[in-house]
Amino acid sequence: MKAYQIEQFGIENLRCVEADEPKPGPGEVVVRMRAASLNYRDLMVVKGTYNPRMKLPAIPLSDGAGEVAAVGDGVDQWVVGDRVMPIFAQRWYDGGSTESKRRTALGAGAQWQGTLRQSAAFDQNSLVRVPEYLSFEQAATLPCSALTAWHSLFVSGGLKPGETVLTLGTGGVSVFAVQLAKMAGARVISTSGSNEKLERLRELGASHTINYREREDWDRAAVEFAGKDRIDHVVEVGGAGTLARSINAVRVGGHVALVGALTEAAAFSPINIFMKAVRVQGIFVGSKKMFVDMNRAITAAKLRPVIDRIFEFENFPEALAHLESGSHFGKIVVRID
DSSP, X not given: OEEEXXXXXXXXXXXXXEOOOOOOOTTEEEEEEEEEEXXXXXXXXXXXXXXXXXXXXXXXXXXXXXXEEEEOTTOOSOOTTOEEEEOXXXXXXXXXXXXXXXXXXXXXXXXXXXXXXXXXXXXXXXXXXXXXXXXXXXXXXXXXXIHHHHIIIIXXXXXXXXXXXXXXXXXXXXXXXXXXXXXXXXXXXXEESOHHHHHHHHHHTOSEEEETTTOSOHHHHXXXXXXXXXXXXXXXXXXXXXXXXXXXXXXTTOEEEEOOXXXXXXXXXXXXXXXXXXXXXXOOOOOHHHHHHHHHXXXXXXXXXXXXXXXXXXXXXXXXXXXXXXXXXXXXXXXXX
């Protein structure tokens, strides 16, 4: 089979290699991978900024979808032909996250190889079923970005109909957050630096949009629209560079889901956090149970992931460069055929 491999850091150093076809051990399933999707974490992994001491060689990407090609002894959950997705953290089935569970995340080292390969073996408990109405390409977007948005809004945030959610940017997590919040009957305010992207956010259901290049004080602009003490949740993807404004925008006693760190570090004072009694919760994707719950909800709503562009397997380096450019809206997918 073919697989992409990081032998030394850098997009220019990626290699497509020939590898042995995996065979299922007891309790394992071999999945013929049909599609994979990119997250910003993957770019960091390839460039060496995620973990400079990561053990190499390593196969990148954490998200993917495919079909069961073979089953090992004792497998009773899957049969050949089932359409499945591996979960992000391979041993996080339920309950809270722990260090040992976190370390089983795919695509960030030699121990837990990623999804950018034609075939892969997984424990039968570390897979979930693809919703019937979704293609492999659409399903491949779910394991990290969609689940992170779900965890942020419904598990951590306890989102209720009629509440107001502020989202930042148009990456995978942010776009899924808009879709999921609207699905739940919430009001959404969204930011972007592109008027074209803001129009697309409105098409997805955002009630109000803000161009942060035109309104540097986008936090104040969001409050002006929503009303004081009306922004209940912020899905914060920027990190240090945007967190202070997110705290400014959210209501007293509100909730900020901290899911990324895309902007450069900036001076930050914690005073507003305790003065406003804001709950800031770090989000690390989610468990298998959360994934199953989310799939049930999106299936009922027939929510369709937003795919920016699909690249062929041999063009994976171009897909990473597209992600790095920041010009995408939603998810970038690689087709594995």
